[in-house]
Amino acid sequence: xxxxxxxxxxxxFQNEMPYDPPxxxxxxxxxxxxxxxxxxxxxxxxxxxxxxxxxCYFNVNPAVVADRAFEAPTGSGIHxxxxxxxxxxxxxxxxxxxxxxxxxxxxxxxPVDVTSYP
Numbered sequence: 591x592x593x594x595x596x597x598x599x600x601x602x603f604q605n606e607m608p609y610d611p612p613x614x615x616x617x618x619x620x621x622x623x624x625x626x627x628x629x630x631x632x633x634x635x636x637x638x639x640x641x642x643x644x645x646c647y648f649n650v651n652p653a654v655v656a657d658r659a660f661e662a663p664t665g666s667g668i669h670x671x672x673x674x675x676x677x678x679x680x681x682x683x684x685x686x687x688x689x690x691x692x693x694x695x696x697x698x699x700x701p702v703d704v705t706s707y708p
Contacts, residue, residue: 605645
């Protein structure tokens with residue numbers, strides 16, 4: 591999902607990344623591994639988001655990695671609250687929750703939480 595306008599607000603977003611990337615080379619966004627589930631465009635200066643979750647289950651190739659689940663510019667008008675990522679059954683990895691914040695999804699289906707960003 592890509593958000594392009596200022597003044598946006600999302601309350602609850604849940605997403606499962608595509609199950610079937612055949613390999614990492616096939617699922618690249620420029621130099622980034624995979625695509626964010628929810629991306630706020632670089633030029634946006636005001637945006638709020640609450641209760642966001644993204645899950646991966648790369649069952650075709652569990653070696654596939656997504657660099658991040660959520661992507662947003664930084665700035666005083668950008669705020670995210672209560673984010674999480676999960677690797678369902680440890681099948682694939684989401685490296686960060688938002689941008690480069692938040693750890694990689696562990697292999698035991700334990701959520702990785704970010705309470706507030708930035």
